[in-house]
Amino acid sequence: MTAHRVARSWVPMPEDHPFGLQTLPFGSFAGPGGRPRVGVAIGDQVLDVSAAWPALAGCDEGLFATGRLERLLAAGPACWARTRQLLTRWLSEAGERERVAAYLSPASAHTMLLPFEVADYVDFYASEHHAANLGSMFRPGSEPLTPNWKHMPIGYHGRAGTIVVSGTPIVRPAGQRRAADGAVQVGPSTRLDIEAELGFVVGVPSGMGAPVPLDRFDQHVFGVCLVNDWSARDIQSWEYVPLGPFLGKSFATSISPWIVPLAALEHARVTPPPRTPRPPAYLNDAHQARWGLDVRLEVRLNGTKISEPCFADMYWTAAQQLAHMTVNGAGLRTGDLFASGTISGPTPRSRGSLIELTWNGAHPLQVAGGEERTFLEDGDEVIITATAPGPAATTVGLGEVTGRVVPAEAAVR
Numbered sequence: 001m002t003a004h005r006v007a008r009s010w011v012p013m014p015e016d017h018p019f020g021l022q023t024l025p026f027g028s029f030a031g032p033g034g035r036p037r038v039g040v041a042i043g044d045q046v047l048d049v050s051a052a053w054p055a056l057a058g059c060d061e062g063l064f065a066t067g068r069l070e071r072l073l074a075a076g077p078a079c080w081a082r083t084r085q086l087l088t089r090w091l092s093e094a095g096e097r098e099r100v101a102a103y104l105s106p107a108s109a110h111t112m113l114l115p116f117e118v119a120d121y122v123d124f125y126a127s128e129h130h131a132a133n134l135g136s137m138f139r140p141g142s143e144p145l146t147p148n149w150k151h152m153p154i155g156y157h158g159r160a161g162t163i164v165v166s167g168t169p170i171v172r173p174a175g176q177r178r179a180a181d182g183a184v185q186v187g188p189s190t191r192l193d194i195e196a197e198l199g200f201v202v203g204v205p206s207g208m209g210a211p212v213p214l215d216r217f218d219q220h221v222f223g224v225c226l227v228n229d230w231s232a233r234d235i236q237s238w239e240y241v242p243l244g245p246f247l248g249k250s251f252a253t254s255i256s257p258w259i260v261p262l263a264a265l266e267h268a269r270v271t272p273p274p275r276t277p278r279p280p281a282y283l284n285d286a287h288q289a290r291w292g293l294d295v296r297l298e299v300r301l302n303g304t305k306i307s308e309p310c311f312a313d314m315y316w317t318a319a320q321q322l323a324h325m326t327v328n329g330a331g332l333r334t335g336d337l338f339a340s341g342t343i344s345g346p347t348p349r350s351r352g353s354l355i356e357l358t359w360n361g362a363h364p365l366q367v368a369g370g371e372e373r374t375f376l377e378d379g380d381e382v383i384i385t386a387t388a389p390g391p392a393a394t395t396v397g398l399g400e401v402t403g404r405v406v407p408a409e410a411a412v413r
């Protein structure tokens with residue numbers, strides 16, 4: 001078999017650029033007067049799709065008119081595929097160059113916006129390594145995995161309204177915690193943490209009462225982003241019994257600005273780890289195309305790389321999460337976002353949160369400037385990036401999600 005060659009873009013960029021033609025992620029940037037416009041990243045440039053589409057495509061005139069992604073998300077897989085095909089043609093064929101180049105500008109010139117209104121937000125807990133690590137720290141003396149963990153993807157509903165785009169400053173949260181001597185205290189969190197995750201963006205709604213089976217995952221989910229689920233461990237560990245995470249996680253959740261279509265991740269699909277016991281039929285993916293993903297993340301704290309988690313280690317796939325999230329008949333809406341849960345692997349170097357990397361603060365990390373960290377200090381910056389294999393040895397980039405911690409604002413007592 002001859003090696004499959006991928007088309008190259010006429011947009012100048014190094015051959016291994018993670019935003020080559022193989023990726024084509026969608027985002028929203030602030031255009032003239034701050035008005036949102038839909039953009040597609042190509043190399044270090046952004047194609048202004050809101051402007052180019054009505055002028056060049058001659059179809060679906062309103063698809064990008066709002067400058068945000070909701071209409072595209074709702075339009076469904078046939079439209080997603082047509083759009084990707086057309087963009088590929090525009091950005092690869094020499095004959096298109098002249099008319100398309102007029103809609104390109106450097107990405108560095110733009111401020112990226114939250115690309116769609118987040119409808120509902122769910123966060124899962126799908127890494128066996130993360131769940132076992134946290135279980136042993138939060139519930140010492142009991143089994144690290146709860147009895148339900150291998151029967152279903154455990155999750156909770158988060159706060160959609162506090163999801164922010166990469167780069168938004170993260171104000172240190174305040175709240176209640178219990179000190180070592182049992183005293184209840186109130187004040188700014190002293191154990192502010194990160195969680196490196198992937199987020200899955202729902203495009204096509206589903207009806208109430210109609211569960212979404214495993215094999216319909218790609219009929220509803222448009223694409224993937226990076227998520228940093230900022231977590232105040234002191235608030236979380238005191239409040240979470242018995243209803244689960246609440247204020248320790250609802251103050252801010254950051255997502256990357258570029259949504260990478262599922263279509264760009266075809267070459268990253270891998271078999272997930274073996275699942276024992278066998279899950280019930282609605283979660284059993286043994287006899288169908290599976291959604292393990294070879295997406296490799298890197299987490300940096302103040303410039304120092306502190307972790308390299310891989311999504312391929314996740315026990316539950318996003319298709320299983322979607323099937324579980326709807327098994328009770330809950331309907332999906334355009335703009336629903338569900339996050340995978342912290343991505344942690346089997347090695348210390350592949351843990352996706354500081355609480356695991358420092359083992360509850362016992363082993364500080366060395367970071368830039370000769371400093372040590374257990375949890376985050378004011379001024380700290382966290383950057384999560386990720387890549388995945390693309391066709392013909394290309395690399396698909398997921399871009400980055402960044403955030404800097406700023407001091408708590410209000411004095412809460």
Ligand SMILES: O=C(O)/C=C/C(=O)CC(=O)CC(=O)O
Pocket residue numbers: 123124125126127130131134135138195197229240245249340341342
């Ligand atoms: O109580 C626990 O075991 C811990 C729960 C979490 O930290 C929830 C969470 O955000 C899950 C995740 O990201 O994997």
Ligand SMILES: [Ca+2]
Pocket residue numbers: 123124195197229341342
């Ligand atoms: Ca989380």
Ligand SMILES: [Mg+2]
Pocket residue numbers: 158228229230231249250251252253
């Ligand atoms: Mg959060």
